[in-house]
Amino acid sequence: MKRRRTPEERYKYSIRKQQRALEDFAEHEFDWAKDLMLWYKLKKVEMPIDEYRACAFFLNKEYRNKPGSLTLLYEMNIRFHAELTEVSRENAFDILRWQFKSYTKTLEKGGY
Numbered sequence: 001m002k003r004r005r006t007p008e009e010r011y012k013y014s015i016r017k018q019q020r021a022l023e024d025f026a027e028h029e030f031d032w033a034k035d036l037m038l039w040y041k042l043k044k045v046e047m048p049i050d051e052y053r054a055c056a057f058f059l060n061k062e063y064r065n066k067p068g069s070l071t072l073l074y075e076m077n078i079r080f081h082a083e084l085t086e087v088s089r090e091n092a093f094d095i096l097r098w099q100f101k102s103y104t105k106t107l108e109k110g111g112y
Helices: 007-043 049-059 069-083 092-109
Strands: none
Touching: 007 049, 007 069, 007 092, 049 092, 069 092
């Protein structure tokens, strides 16, 4: 006889896909944050504070201590890519810089 799932088990099962998407998003942005910081280091240019704050947010995994912040950034990222113009080699880092500036603004507006 098959045992029925409790409401808690059903809930955990249903959010598993969303949790995986958020984990993938955090891992992806972690890599981009490292790349952006490396780019500034190679260019020997000081990174603007708003871009640095967003990079530090992902590199230090601050989203673990701030519930809802990763979801907020994930939703912003989805909207960002829906409205995004075509990315080329010439504008890739400008778009990445703008994206991380937007993350900082979003976190500030969200109270994080």
